[in-house]
Amino acid sequence: KAGVTQTPRYLIKTRGQQVTLSCSPISGHRSVSWYQQTPGQGLQFLFEYFSETQRNKGNFPGRFSGRQFSNSRSEMNVSTLELGDSALYLCASSLGAGANNSPLHFGNGTRLTVT
Amino acid sequence: QQQVKQSPQSLIVQKGGISIINCAYENTAFDYFPWYQQFPGKGPALLIAIRPDVSEKKEGRFTISFNKSAKQFSLHIMDSQPGDSATYFCAASIGGSYIPTFGRGTSLIVHP
Numbered sequence: 579k580a581g582v583t584q585t586p587r588y589l590i591k592t593r594g595q596q597v598t599l600s601c602s603p604i605s606g607h608r609s610v611s612w613y614q615q616t617p618g619q620g621l622q623f624l625f626e627y628f629s630e631t632q633r634n635k636g637n638f639p640g641r642f643s644g645r646q647f648s649n650s651r652s653e654m655n656v657s658t659l660e661l662g663d664s665a666l667y668l669c670a671s672s673l674g675a676g677a678n679n680s681p682l683h684f685g686n687g688t689r690l691t692v693t
Numbered sequence: 694q695q696q697v698k699q700s701p702q703s704l705i706v707q708k709g710g711i712s713i714i715n716c717a718y719e720n721t722a723f724d725y726f727p728w729y730q731q732f733p734g735k736g737p738a739l740l741i742a743i744r745p746d747v748s749e750k751k752e753g754r755f756t757i758s759f760n761k762s763a764k765q766f767s768l769h770i771m772d773s774q775p776g777d778s779a780t781y782f783c784a785a786s787i788g789g790s791y792i793p794t795f796g797r798g799t800s801l802i803v804h805p
Contacts, residue, residue, distance in 0.1 A: 582736070611792060620797035621737070621782060634792050668736050681727060682793070684736030 579604055582685035584669050590691045596657040599688045603650050603671030609633075610652040611682065612644060615666040624667075627652055628674045659692045666690075696720055697785050699796025706803050712770040714799045716783035719764065723785040727793065728757065728768050731780045740781070741768070773803045 583602040591597050603610050611626035611634075623636035627646035644654040650671070656663055666689050670682035698717045706712045716726075724745055729737035743750045743757040743766065750757045756769040770777055780800050784793035 621795040623792055623795075626792055670736070681739040681742070682729075682737075684729075684738065686734065686736045 579606075582669055582671050582683050584667075584685035584688050586688060587686070588689045588691075590693065591659050592693055593659055593661060595659050596655065597659060597690060599654045599656075599667055599669075599690075601652045601654070601669030601671075601685060603652070603669075604683055607671035607673055607683070608650055609672045609674030609680075610646055610650060611670050611672075612652070612654050613668040613670065614638075615668055615687070616664075621668070624654070656690075661692050664690060664692045696794045697783060697796045699783050699799060701799060702797070703800045704802070706773045706801065708773065708775060708803055708805050710773050710803075712768075712773045712777065712801055712803070714768045714781055714783070714801070715765065716767065716785075716796050717763075717765045718785050718794075720785070720787070720794075721764070722787045723794075724788050725786045725793075726757070726759065726766050727784050727786075728755075729782040729784065729795075731782065731798075733779075737780075737782055770801075773801075775803045775805050777801060778803050 585600045609628045612624040614622045626634040630646045641657045646652045666687045668687045670684045673680040727742035728740045730740040731737040741752050745761050754771045759766045780798045782798050783796040786793040
Protein backbone atom coordinates (compact mmCIF):
# COMPACT_ATOMS: atom_id res chain seq x y z
CA LYS A 579 0.00 0.00 0.00
CA ALA A 580 1.17 3.51 -0.70
CA GLY A 581 1.81 5.60 2.38
CA VAL A 582 0.40 8.98 3.31
CA THR A 583 1.34 11.55 0.67
CA GLN A 584 1.67 15.23 1.43
CA THR A 585 2.19 17.97 -1.12
CA PRO A 586 4.06 20.14 -1.54
CA ARG A 587 7.13 19.17 0.51
CA TYR A 588 8.34 22.75 0.85
CA LEU A 589 6.63 26.13 0.73
CA ILE A 590 7.89 29.66 1.19
CA LYS A 591 5.26 32.31 1.72
CA THR A 592 5.14 35.94 2.79
CA ARG A 593 3.33 37.28 5.83
CA GLY A 594 -0.31 37.98 5.10
CA GLN A 595 -0.60 35.42 2.32
CA GLN A 596 -2.60 32.24 2.54
CA VAL A 597 -1.55 28.67 1.84
CA THR A 598 -3.21 25.33 1.12
CA LEU A 599 -1.60 22.02 1.96
CA SER A 600 -2.75 18.67 0.62
CA CYS A 601 -2.83 15.18 2.08
CA SER A 602 -3.72 11.84 0.51
CA PRO A 603 -4.30 9.14 3.15
CA ILE A 604 -3.57 5.46 2.93
CA SER A 605 -6.20 3.67 0.89
CA GLY A 606 -9.05 2.58 3.15
CA HIS A 607 -8.23 5.04 5.92
CA ARG A 608 -11.12 7.36 6.63
CA SER A 609 -9.67 9.49 9.40
CA VAL A 610 -7.22 12.27 8.59
CA SER A 611 -5.63 14.46 11.22
CA TRP A 612 -3.24 17.38 10.99
CA TYR A 613 -0.39 18.35 13.29
CA GLN A 614 1.95 21.31 13.52
CA GLN A 615 5.48 20.43 14.53
CA THR A 616 7.93 23.03 15.84
CA PRO A 617 11.19 22.54 17.77
CA GLY A 618 9.82 24.17 20.90
CA GLN A 619 6.28 22.79 21.00
CA GLY A 620 6.59 19.30 19.59
CA LEU A 621 3.49 17.89 17.86
CA GLN A 622 0.47 20.13 18.24
CA PHE A 623 -2.89 18.73 17.14
CA LEU A 624 -4.79 20.95 14.67
CA PHE A 625 -7.91 19.01 13.68
CA GLU A 626 -9.22 15.63 12.60
CA TYR A 627 -11.66 14.76 9.86
CA PHE A 628 -13.70 11.64 9.36
CA SER A 629 -16.16 11.10 6.50
CA GLU A 630 -15.86 14.74 5.44
CA THR A 631 -16.77 16.00 8.92
CA GLN A 632 -14.49 17.70 11.39
CA ARG A 633 -14.65 15.45 14.42
CA ASN A 634 -12.00 16.95 16.68
CA LYS A 635 -10.30 20.33 16.84
CA GLY A 636 -7.19 21.53 18.61
CA ASN A 637 -6.51 24.91 20.13
CA PHE A 638 -5.55 26.91 17.05
CA PRO A 639 -7.01 30.20 15.78
CA GLY A 640 -9.66 30.28 13.08
CA ARG A 641 -7.01 31.15 10.48
CA PHE A 642 -6.33 27.42 10.39
CA SER A 643 -9.01 25.45 8.63
CA GLY A 644 -9.37 22.21 6.79
CA ARG A 645 -11.67 20.00 4.86
CA GLN A 646 -11.97 16.43 3.72
CA PHE A 647 -13.28 15.20 0.42
CA SER A 648 -15.42 12.14 -0.33
CA ASN A 649 -12.29 10.16 -1.31
CA SER A 650 -10.82 10.93 2.17
CA ARG A 651 -8.20 13.27 0.75
CA SER A 652 -7.80 16.33 2.93
CA GLU A 653 -6.61 19.89 2.60
CA MET A 654 -5.50 22.34 5.23
CA ASN A 655 -5.62 26.09 4.73
CA VAL A 656 -3.88 28.83 6.67
CA SER A 657 -4.95 32.39 5.97
CA THR A 658 -3.21 35.66 6.83
CA LEU A 659 0.09 33.92 7.48
CA GLU A 660 2.24 35.01 10.41
CA LEU A 661 5.94 34.42 11.01
CA GLY A 662 5.03 32.06 13.84
CA ASP A 663 3.24 29.76 11.41
CA SER A 664 6.60 28.57 10.10
CA ALA A 665 6.64 24.88 10.93
CA LEU A 666 6.46 21.35 9.63
CA TYR A 667 2.84 20.42 9.01
CA LEU A 668 2.15 16.73 9.30
CA CYS A 669 -0.84 14.80 8.11
CA ALA A 670 -1.72 11.42 9.56
CA SER A 671 -4.31 8.89 8.56
CA SER A 672 -5.88 6.02 10.45
CA LEU A 673 -8.73 3.57 10.06
CA GLY A 674 -11.00 5.65 12.26
CA ALA A 675 -14.38 4.27 13.24
CA GLY A 676 -14.54 0.72 14.53
CA ALA A 677 -10.84 0.53 15.16
CA ASN A 678 -10.12 1.92 18.60
CA ASN A 679 -6.60 3.12 19.07
CA SER A 680 -5.68 2.35 15.47
CA PRO A 681 -2.20 3.77 14.99
CA LEU A 682 -1.55 6.96 13.12
CA HIS A 683 0.34 6.74 9.84
CA PHE A 684 2.14 10.00 9.14
CA GLY A 685 3.21 11.57 5.90
CA ASN A 686 6.61 13.23 5.59
CA GLY A 687 5.13 16.67 6.05
CA THR A 688 5.10 20.03 4.36
CA ARG A 689 7.79 22.45 5.52
CA LEU A 690 6.25 25.93 5.54
CA THR A 691 8.47 28.97 5.87
CA VAL A 692 6.87 32.38 6.32
CA THR A 693 9.06 35.40 5.62
CA GLN B 694 -1.86 21.96 30.13
CA GLN B 695 0.56 19.28 29.04
CA GLN B 696 -1.01 15.92 29.78
CA VAL B 697 2.01 13.81 28.82
CA LYS B 698 5.40 14.91 30.11
CA GLN B 699 8.46 13.45 28.40
CA SER B 700 12.07 13.50 29.51
CA PRO B 701 14.84 14.02 28.77
CA GLN B 702 14.58 16.50 25.94
CA SER B 703 17.83 15.21 24.47
CA LEU B 704 19.96 12.15 25.07
CA ILE B 705 23.43 11.13 23.95
CA VAL B 706 24.44 7.49 24.25
CA GLN B 707 27.43 5.48 23.13
CA LYS B 708 26.96 2.63 20.71
CA GLY B 709 26.01 -0.51 22.62
CA GLY B 710 24.60 1.41 25.55
CA ILE B 711 21.04 1.56 26.87
CA SER B 712 18.84 4.52 25.99
CA ILE B 713 16.00 5.30 28.40
CA ILE B 714 13.22 7.79 27.76
CA ASN B 715 10.56 8.45 30.36
CA CYS B 716 7.00 9.70 30.14
CA ALA B 717 4.42 10.57 32.78
CA TYR B 718 0.74 11.15 32.30
CA GLU B 719 -2.04 12.68 34.34
CA ASN B 720 -5.28 11.41 32.86
CA THR B 721 -6.10 8.00 34.30
CA ALA B 722 -8.54 7.41 31.44
CA PHE B 723 -5.65 6.89 29.03
CA ASP B 724 -5.53 3.25 28.00
CA TYR B 725 -3.19 3.09 25.03
CA PHE B 726 0.42 4.22 25.03
CA PRO B 727 2.29 4.25 21.70
CA TRP B 728 5.81 5.37 20.96
CA TYR B 729 6.69 7.00 17.66
CA GLN B 730 10.11 7.29 16.05
CA GLN B 731 10.94 10.15 13.70
CA PHE B 732 14.00 10.41 11.48
CA PRO B 733 15.08 13.76 9.98
CA GLY B 734 13.00 14.67 6.97
CA LYS B 735 10.40 11.99 7.73
CA GLY B 736 7.14 11.82 9.56
CA PRO B 737 6.84 9.93 12.85
CA ALA B 738 6.26 6.19 12.59
CA LEU B 739 4.77 3.86 15.18
CA LEU B 740 7.56 1.97 16.96
CA ILE B 741 5.86 0.03 19.74
CA ALA B 742 2.75 0.38 21.88
CA ILE B 743 1.41 -0.95 25.18
CA ARG B 744 -1.91 -1.19 27.00
CA PRO B 745 -2.11 -0.83 30.80
CA ASP B 746 -3.04 -4.47 31.40
CA VAL B 747 0.62 -5.45 30.96
CA SER B 748 3.69 -4.06 32.70
CA GLU B 749 6.17 -4.66 29.93
CA LYS B 750 6.28 -5.25 26.19
CA LYS B 751 9.37 -6.12 24.22
CA GLU B 752 9.99 -6.01 20.47
CA GLY B 753 13.54 -6.74 19.52
CA ARG B 754 15.83 -4.23 21.19
CA PHE B 755 12.90 -1.97 22.17
CA THR B 756 11.03 -2.43 25.46
CA ILE B 757 8.20 -0.43 27.01
CA SER B 758 7.91 -0.57 30.79
CA PHE B 759 4.60 0.56 32.25
CA ASN B 760 3.84 1.53 35.86
CA LYS B 761 0.12 2.14 36.20
CA SER B 762 0.18 3.20 39.86
CA ALA B 763 2.86 5.81 39.18
CA LYS B 764 1.26 6.83 35.88
CA GLN B 765 4.59 6.46 34.14
CA PHE B 766 5.92 4.56 31.18
CA SER B 767 9.31 4.38 29.59
CA LEU B 768 11.08 3.24 26.45
CA HIS B 769 14.31 1.28 26.75
CA ILE B 770 16.53 0.77 23.73
CA MET B 771 19.04 -1.98 24.39
CA ASP B 772 22.36 -2.18 22.52
CA SER B 773 21.73 1.27 21.03
CA GLN B 774 23.00 1.74 17.47
CA PRO B 775 23.83 4.87 15.46
CA GLY B 776 20.83 4.01 13.26
CA ASP B 777 18.61 4.54 16.30
CA SER B 778 19.49 8.25 16.27
CA ALA B 779 16.12 9.93 15.88
CA THR B 780 13.46 11.82 17.79
CA TYR B 781 11.18 9.70 19.93
CA PHE B 782 7.68 10.70 20.97
CA CYS B 783 5.60 9.03 23.61
CA ALA B 784 1.84 9.38 23.38
CA ALA B 785 -1.32 8.41 25.20
CA SER B 786 -4.90 8.03 24.07
CA ILE B 787 -8.30 6.98 25.36
CA GLY B 788 -10.15 4.07 23.82
CA GLY B 789 -12.58 5.41 21.27
CA SER B 790 -10.52 8.53 20.75
CA TYR B 791 -8.38 8.62 17.65
CA ILE B 792 -6.33 11.57 18.76
CA PRO B 793 -3.34 10.75 20.95
CA THR B 794 -1.75 13.31 23.22
CA PHE B 795 1.96 13.51 22.45
CA GLY B 796 4.94 14.21 24.65
CA ARG B 797 7.31 16.91 23.42
CA GLY B 798 9.86 14.47 22.09
CA THR B 799 13.38 13.29 22.89
CA SER B 800 16.23 13.75 20.47
CA LEU B 801 18.46 10.68 20.72
CA ILE B 802 21.99 10.64 19.36
CA VAL B 803 23.95 7.40 19.44
CA HIS B 804 27.67 7.90 18.94
CA PRO B 805 29.58 5.18 17.05
